[in-house]
Amino acid sequence: MWRNIVSNFLTLLIVILVALGGLVAWAKRQYTEPGPLAQAMCLRVAPGASIQGVSGDLVDHGAVSSAYIFRTGAQYEEKAGKLKFGSYLIEPNSSMQQIVDQITAGGPSTCGTELVFRIGVGGNDVLLRELDPKTGDYEKVAEYNPETETPPEGFEAKAEAPDVRARVTVVDGVTSWQIVQGLKEASFLAGTIDGVPAEGTLAPDSYEVKRGADRQALVDLMKDRQSKILADAWAGRAEGLPYDSPEQALIMASIVEKETGVPSERAQVASVFINRLEKGMKLQTDPTVIYGVTEGKGVLGRGLRQSELRKATPYNTYVIDGLPPTPIANPGKAAIEAALHPDSTPYLFFVADGSGGHAFATTIEEHNRNVAKWREIEKQRQENASGN
Structure with a gap:
């Protein structure tokens, strides 16, 4: 009898172990395989957030199938206590493991609110915008001209949130003096600038920066980028220029x-x-x-x-x-x-054509005809403006 009891017990134990092994294998697949998220989402991990709270948010948004498996996987990988606050763009079908890696690696936020200081030819503006994770497009929340306007109500409170990204955007065709003046107005930057750089040596572009970033360091980055762009273009230039x-x-x-x-x-x-x-x-x-x-x-x-x-x-x-x-x-x-x-x-010639572009000509006679057309367009516009 005892022999039968021991035999049955061993058989049951084997069955239980096999079942546990299958369960572990299933849970591992759930953790590593593509997840159920159908559309991209923005996940905000607040300062001091817990893995339990984050897992609940992910379940609520349909990004993971099991909060328990998500937490267990993060704990097994020793990442449950390494959450980094910020806003993270979670792509469709991201696995639990990919999400854990993303929210524990840190680095700049990839979605949420962005504070942009834009240096333009005709002036500067400051805006708050948010990334729509479904479309990948930014939507403007608020905007103002720092030279002539005060920030809209609530603007500064939103802009100073810890996970708001900061960016300086320099428009093509601005002068070095305009860039320096603009950077001086960007209140989220720090430090001074060593004079106005030589004209043309700064690369217009969009630069993500950290709050308190050094203004001169940003200018130096613009110089380096423009120098590389010019060197690369010069190396591959057309012949006979x-x-x-x-x-x-x-x-x-x-x-x-x-x-x-x-x-x-x-x-x-x-x-x-x-x-x-x-x-x-x-x-x-x-x-x-x-x-x-x-x-x-x-x-x-x-x-x-x-x-x-x-x-x-x-x-x-x-x-x-x-x-x-x-x-x-x-x-x-x-x-x-x-x-x-x-x-x-x-x-050899060109003049505005009224559409925003230009009419090009080879001879002076053709150019003069194009100029006459443009002057007629200007005259008509002035008459329409005075009649309104």
Whole structure:
């Protein structure tokens, strides 16, 4: 009898062990295989949050099938007590293991609220925006001009939340002086800047920064990035260009940047100025004259006077031959590429066409007709504006 009892007990034990093994294997698959989340979500891990609270949030949002397995897996990997606060973009079908890795690795938040200081040609603005995890697009929450407006009610409280990311965005075509002035106004940055960098040497881009980041360090990063962009573009430049150095190409890129805001036109505009250089013609471009008047310190805010167009200055391309001595703004990567890979065209002239772009011409007669059309468009617009 005892032998039967022992035999039955061993059999039962084996069955239990096999069942436990199967259960463990199933739980492991649940932990490591793709999860049930159908659409991306933003998971906020608050300071001091517990693995139990986070697992509950994930279950509520349909991101994990079992809070218990999620917690057990995190504990087994010795990560349950290593949560890093922040806002995390959880991609569809992320496994429990992937989510645990994400929320314990730390680093910058990948969703939630973002504070953006935007340095533009016509001025600066500050905005709060939130990433919609379902579309991947940012939605504006609030915005104001720091030079002329006070923050909207509740703006500062939201902006100062610990998991809000900070970003500085520099628009293509701003001057170095405008960038320095803008960075001084960005209250979430710290430190001073060692003077205004040489024109054209800062890369317009969007820079994620930490609160209290050093302003000079950010300027240095902009310099390094622009230097690399120019070096790479110069190394792969088209043959036969009328530039003696990368610096001259940067000057041309800045002119192209200021002459057109239409991406598809950049290489065409570059071809016009290159054609004029090769024929010994003056560039005759208003943005260079404007830079000579403003010295890059803001926007002119009016039309050029005839006296300014006639005055001999290093930047008056109606008077001087060839390129001005320096860039007239900080060109973006696309403008640099256009200056070093221009279209092959016969064009020597262009003028606004009323659509936001330009009409290009090969002969002065054709150009004059385009100018007449543009003046008629301007006249009509003025009449419509005065009639309203």
